[in-house]
Amino acid sequence: MQGKPRPARTVLGPYELGERLGLGxxxxxxxxxxAGPHGFAKKVALKRILPELAQDSRFVAMFCDEARISAPLCHPNIVQVIDFGESQGELFMAMEYVEGVSLAKLLRYVSGRRERFPLGAALFIAHEVLTGLSFAHxxxxxxxxPLHIVHRDVxxxxxxxxxAGDVKLADFGIVRSAYVDRRTYPGELKGKVGYMSPEQVMGIEVDxxxxxxxxxxILSEMLIARPLFSGQNEFDILTKIxxxxxxxxxxxxxxxxPPVLDVLRQALAKAPADRFDSARSFAAALRRLAxxxxxxxxxxxxxxxxxxLGVLPSRSGTHEVTRLPSTLGPTAPPPAPSPRPVLRPTTAAPPPLSRNSVPAAPMPGLxxxxALVRPxxxxxxxxxxxxxxTGELHVEGTHGELRLAFEDGKLVAPHGSGAEMLLRGLFAFGDGMLTFTASRSEHPVHMQRISILPVVSRIVRERFTVNEIAxxxxxxxxxxxxxxTSLRRDPSEFGLSLGERRAxxxxxxxxxxxxxxxALASAGMAEPAEVMRGVxxxxxxxxxxxxxxAWTQGS
Known part of the structure; x- marks a missing residue:
């Protein structure tokens, strides 16, 4: 759905409306x-009933049902409802704003290029949707x-x-649940043509x-890049379903x-009894398939x-993709020119190394x-x-700030899991400013000093893709x-895999x-991804x- 200009009325309750994202x-x-005090501002997706339906008691009841059902569904794969209110007789619902792209737009774009989704990407998207559904169900x-929720509009x-790769299920507007009154008339269809089950088409009870x-x-269409059920009119489509x-x-x-087709055919069985018995079992089948x-x-x-593909909204910090070295695995299209900081060699001789074998000159003195440069x-x-x-590392980014205290090179945290959480928070920043202040402070006695070397290696392994590193x-x-220069340390301190150490x-x-x-791939000593990460x-x-x-900011 194309964005629309702002409506004449730009304020609804405490929210200022911007561009229209969609119309249903x-x-x-x-x-x-x-907006809030001292420059605070929260960006949300705000949903309101169409003006021509605002006086229809049935649609108002459905809108309220959606808010009541969605509010307690707090899950990473479900769009969170964060506010529900009324202003001058007009109901509104504020939801988590997801900066990214809808699967509908992605399907149109990919099919228009006569391409298909990579199997891994398609399986991951379907798996995440199923994880959210499992929680709702x-x-x-x-x-x-039990609330006995059925979404009915997946x-x-x-x-x-x-x-960032997060997949979220939205719009519980026509949900069926024991929590709400029945709002579907006998024989009335609920759902989008082309994305219904046989029992929805027949207008009978669904589970x-x-x-x-x-x-x-959805999974089939990602893998064949065309509608699964099509026809000259809605009747033809519904008949095929x-x-x-x-x-x-x-x-x-x-x-x-064949294993992929087997999973699809089981999910698409006409009789519900012949399908997977739950979203959890369907998701497990996708994990086995992967x-x-x-x-x-x-x-x-x-x-x-x-x-x-270039379908994501432009913003600093987006992953860039370039061609992998030919001997290290498959290739990807080169990235478009970008002002994003990159790593590049310098023409000068390599800088001297510090006593601990870390490149001294490229890293700042204390x-x-x-500027935060992700690589x-x-x-x-x-x-x-x-x-x-010893000191404090402070990062200030677009979406917040984080402070980490170090003492003799170790992170000060209440426990190991707390240290890992802090480091993951640090690596979640895509932009901002880094400040290190050298100082020694007193910390509560319960705080521990935790070695971070293996944790950082693990985070690199999880959050930095092979294409990025390439x-x-x-x-x-x-x-x-x-x-x-030689490091007189046990290699196991760094948390490197065997393949990374070999590289x-x-x-x-x-x-x-x-x-x-x-050489390492042909000898079976390391996978291509391990070679890239190891280097x-x-x-x-x-x-x-x-x-x-040298580590340097390019342009």
Missing amino acids: GMAEVFVAYR DACDENNN SPGNVLIGR PRSDLFTVGI YEADLSALDKYGTDLA QSSQITLDDSELVPWLSA PFRR ELPALVFAISLNAD AWLAPIRRLPLNRG IEQAPHKRSLDELGG FLGLSLGLLNAPGW
């Missing part, structure tokens, strides 16, 4: 802002009585994909397995692996692919204040730890990698990163060097 049969959704009231337009059928439709006619899957899914296909079921394939962050945190620095290392892929150990013996990747971590730790290499 019952309501419209706007970008909205709630199993939800209970405050007395632990369609691409109601699946939102954030720029959670109806939602599983529509997830099967009623008959569970999978001729489109038979025709356009011939290159899908494992058998050697796919990691996370956002590691989705986010770089979205960035390469204290410092500098530099591991090297900076490693340097604080290995140099046994882009950052591209300038040195054909250059020799040299050994840094660091073998790198000085090869003429280039390309040669290193090819990146080696450079970040100062265990490796390359001619002219």
Whole structure:
């Protein structure tokens, strides 16, 4: 849905309305802002009943039902309702704003390019939708009585994909639940044509397995890049759904692996009893399918692919994708020019190394204040730890700030899990300013001093994609990698995998990163992803060097 100009009335309750995001049969959704003292502002998606329906008691009741059902559904895969109110007789609902793209838009874009979703991305999206559905289907009231929620409108337009790879299910506007009065008349259809179950088409009672059928439709369409049920008119489409006619899957899914087709056919069985018995079991089947296909079921394939397509709203910090070295795995389209800070070699000689083998010159002296550059962050945190620095690291970003206290290179935190949470918070920043103030403070006796080296390596492994790392290392892929000055430490302190350690150990013996990747892959010593991460971590730790290499902000 194209954005519309602001309406004549720009304020609704405490919210100032912005661009219209979407228009449905019952309501419209706007970008909205709630202002507060001292410059505070919260961006939300604000939904209100269409003016022509505002006096219809049935639609008003449905709108209130949606708010009451959605409010307690607090789950990472469900769009959160954060406010519900009335202003001068007009009801509104404020929801979590998801900065990203709808699956409907993504499907249109991909099919228009005559392409398909990567299997890993499609499985991940479907899995996350099922995870949110499982939570909703199993939800209970405050007395632990099941709510028996059925979404009934699981369609691409109601699946939102954030720029960080988060997948969220939206719009419980036509939900069926024991929590609300029945609002569907006998024989009345509830749902979007093309995204209904056979029992919805027949207008009979539905249960959670109806939602599983529509997830099967969505997953099929991601994999064949065309509508699963199509026809010359709505009657033709509804007839095909009623008959569970999978001729489109038979025709356009011939290159899908048999296990994939088996999962789709079970989800799309005409009889509910022949489908998966729950969203949880459907999600488990996708995990088994991913494992058998050697796919990691996370956002590691989705986010770089979205960035390469160019469908995400422009904002600093977006993942960039470039071609991987030919010997290290598959390629991706090169990124468009961007002002985003990148890593590039310098023309000067490599800088001297500090006593702990961390590149000394590229890392700031203490204290410092500098722009946060995402690929530099591991090297900076490693340097604080290995140099046994004491002080406070403060990051100020677009969406908040975070402070981390270090004592002799160790993070001060109440316990190990608290330290990991702080570090994950640090690496969640995509932009901002970093300030390190060298000082020694007194901390409560219950606070611990925790080594962060293995935690940072693990976060790099989880949050930095192979495509990102390949882009950052591209300038040195054909250059020799040299050994840094010796670290008299146990390698296990760094939390490196065996493949990453082998990449660091073998790198000085090869003429280039390309040669290193090819040699380790052919010998079965390391996977391509481990080679890329190993070299990146080696450079970040100062265990490796390359001619002219430095951490620097490019333009």
